[in-house]
Amino acid sequence: MIALQVLKDPVYRRFWIALLVSQFGGWMQSASLAWLVITLTGSAERLGLVIAFLFLPSLFLALPAGALADRLPRKMLVFYAQGAMMVLALTMALLILAHRATFGELLAFALLFGSASAVDVPVRQAMTVELAGRERYPGAISLNSFAFNFNRLIAPAVAGLVIATLGIGWAFLINACTFIPLLFVLFGLPSHPPQEAGGSLIFQVRDGLHYVRSTPLVLSVLLLVGWLSVFALNFQTLIPAYSRLVLGLQASGYGLMVSALGAGALVGAVLQAVTGGARPLRVLLGGGLVACSLLLLALPAPSSLVALFWPIGGFGMITSLINANASVQTAVPNRLRGRVMSIYSLVLQGTGPLGAYLTGLAVQLLGGRQGALVLGIISLLGVLAFSRIRWPRTVAFPAD
Secondary structure (H helix, E strand, C coil): CHHHHHHCCHHHHHHHHHHHHHHHHHHHHHHHHHHHHHHHHCCHHHHHHHHHHHHCCHHHHHHHHHHHHCCCCHHHHHHHHHHHHHHHHHHHHHHHHCCCCCHHHHHHHHHHHHHHHHHHHHHHHHHHHHHHCHHHHHHHHHHHHHHHHHHHHHHHHHHHHHHHHCCHHHHHHHHHHHHHHHHHHHHHCCCCCCCCCCCCHHHHHHHHHHHHHCCHHHHHHHHHHHHHHHHCCCHHHHHHHHHHHHCCCCHHHHHHHHHHHHHHHHHHHHHHHHHCCCCCHHHHHHHHHHHHHHHHCCCCCCHHHHHHHHHHHHHHHHHHHHHHHHHHHHHCCHHHHHHHHHHHHHHHHHCHHHHHHHHHHHHHHHCHHHHHHHHHHHHHHHHHHHCCCCCCCCCCCCCC
8 A cells, every 4th residue: 555655754744643743732722722712712713813824825825826836945944834823823822721812813813824834735735746656656645635534533522522621722732842843843853845936926826727727637626626615625613503502512522523514524534545536536436425414514413423424524525626636636747746736725625715615604594404404505516527537547747
């Protein structure tokens, strides 16, 4: 199995383990931030606004970050972005523990943390190819998705227990500490020269956009991911709002709901690790499953049954996103990797502000069940429209 072959590389193994630790803290913080907002304000619309601020910087920073990833050492960019996120998490932890955190400060935190993340994500994805090698990249992305979704399964439940016993501030403090191993590993990684240093930053961004427009498969994947990101994949807003306002759950129950989503995503990541490769058709099929999970949430079901709906959405989400990422990474030439992955991040995260706010607004105005129904119908209509496109089963590496 190609995923296990990647782990035999000691350099990549250290990076993966450190990333696993860091993502555990990240998911604790993500669950805690959403719960803090919904308990502080009682408003799904305000929760959507905070999540929107978290993704808003991607609209402005993702493309420049991708161009910089092809001009500067990627390790350096990831190191500084991760360091900034650690400082922000520590600052917010101290504010919460001192009982001084306000809604305005949560908005500011989301905006600043999202800015660092907007730089980190596309550059780190491009750096992963450097560490694993392009031929082993499908295995690396499967491993990373396994780590990501393993933490999505475990960390929110742990966050619920931490919130119930110690308080929300401790979840942020734990996240700040989990950055430390990754920073040490990044500092010791070998530096790779940038793929391309010529041309202005604006020219390089335009070069990446031209490649996407002229490559039908990449363009189709990005458009479908954008549609799903706006209407289907906003679980960071939907789960806490649905758990609190529809089901009336407390912190521990909410953590279990997030973990249920992670359980489905983890199964999807393991399946992808076993089968390997980039399969564009699964982007479409995964989107259909997410739409179906939203439609199921419209049913007047008890908490125990709702907990079975989230894994369907998690499985569909990760199946769609893993294959979207792998398809784009496989199709793109090395010299354009940072720029094209920044466009991918822009589509996935840059549409987040609109999607998060629309999801919160739908729940606030229509109620949790009716809001999920509307989002599910719109998502399914998009999937049906994209099903008219001829999707290849696999993607071949280009000749650089």
